[in-house]
Amino acid sequence: MASTFEVLAEPRRREILDLLRTGERPVGDLVDRLALTQPTVSKHLKVLREAGLVDVRHDAQRRWYRLRPEPLAEIDEWLEPYRRLWNASLDALERHLDAMPDDPGERTTDD
Amino acid sequence: MASTFEVLAEPRRREILDLLRTGERPVGDLVDRLALTQPTVSKHLKVLREAGLVDVRHDAQRRWYRLRPEPLAEIDEWLEPYRRLWNASLDALERHLDAMPDDPGERTTDD
DNA sequence: GAGCAATATAGCCCGACAGGAATATAGAGG
DNA sequence: CCTCTATATTCCTGTCGGGCTATATTGCTC
Numbered sequence: 001m002a003s004t005f006e007v008l009a010e011p012r013r014r015e016i017l018d019l020l021r022t023g024e025r026p027v028g029d030l031v032d033r034l035a036l037t038q039p040t041v042s043k044h045l046k047v048l049r050e051a052g053l054v055d056v057r058h059d060a061q062r063r064w065y066r067l068r069p070e071p072l073a074e075i076d077e078w079l080e081p082y083r084r085l086w087n088a089s090l091d092a093l094e095r096h097l098d099a100m101p102d103d104p105g106e107r108t109t110d111d
Numbered sequence: 112m113a114s115t116f117e118v119l120a121e122p123r124r125r126e127i128l129d130l131l132r133t134g135e136r137p138v139g140d141l142v143d144r145l146a147l148t149q150p151t152v153s154k155h156l157k158v159l160r161e162a163g164l165v166d167v168r169h170d171a172q173r174r175w176y177r178l179r180p181e182p183l184a185e186i187d188e189w190l191e192p193y194r195r196l197w198n199a200s201l202d203a204l205e206r207h208l209d210a211m212p213d214d215p216g217e218r219t220t221d222d
Numbered sequence: 223g224a225g226c227a228a229t230a231t232a233g234c235c236c237g238a239c240a241g242g243a244a245t246a247t248a249g250a251g252g
Numbered sequence: 253c254c255t256c257t258a259t260a261t262t263c264c265t266g267t268c269g270g271g272c273t274a275t276a277t278t279g280c281t282c
Contacts, residue, residue: 003120005119017193021192021193036271038228039231044270047269058278062279067196070197072190072193075186079190082183123240147241153259156260172248173257174258174260
């Protein structure tokens with residue numbers, strides 16, 4: 001089964017997730033909004049389903065797809081050890097700006 | 112140029128980022144740790160470079176690769192609107208557990 | 223149960239991409 | 253300048269994935 005990252009690598013699938021953020025939608029609705037044929041959308045939905053990123057509710061012939069944010073929470077956890085790094089960079093930048101009242105002679109390494 | 116998500120979809124590239132989290136490393140070091148040939152590692156590094164996820168420092172023939180966390184911060188931002196969703200789920204679960212002191216007759220919809 | 227609506231599945235094509243082997247490039251040192 | 257080291261680039265191959273068309277499935281309604 002594909003990793004959450006692999007599933008998210010596809011722009012159309014991210015679009016689908018974006019659309020589902022506001023609530024559940026039937027397939028036809030997604031087909032209308034994405035410029036894709038119905039089979040293609042269904043295929044993407046299958047991938048999303050197998051990755052646990054969406055859930056389906058049956059209502060007669062209509063299938064309502066709904067977002068499942070849990071795998072995204074795992075991405076969030078994966079980011080955790082990196083988060084301190086860019087925080088460190090921002091802190092350093094802040095300190096730098098802070099320690100530089102107005103120094104026009106200052107040069108960075110952009111030569 | 113590939114999106115950050117596409118770049119991260121490759122497991123080996125995530126491994127490389129993991130290795131670089133502790134500090135900069137030369138290519139040969141990465142080759143030793145990943146079970147890949149040197150050209151393959153160089154190719155991955157090129158992709159990572161073009162996506163802005165790593166940076167190079169030249170030191171004679173040796174190239175020291177270093178992590179650039181900024182694109183990861185963008186992923187973090189992308190997650191932002193979703194974060195409230197899984198927080199909502201967790202909140203709901205908490206409220207649920209909270210409102211259920213000890214109710215053995217309680218049934219969920221898992222039939 | 224025939225017909226219609228909504229969705230899924232199958233089959234196919236094509237472009238992208240990861241992997242490796244071979245080769246090129248860059249720099250140090252004798 | 254030749255050689256050795258470290259890395260990048262090129263070329264080739266196999267596989268995978270997205271897109272489409274055509275077809276199957278499911279469930280409603282008359």
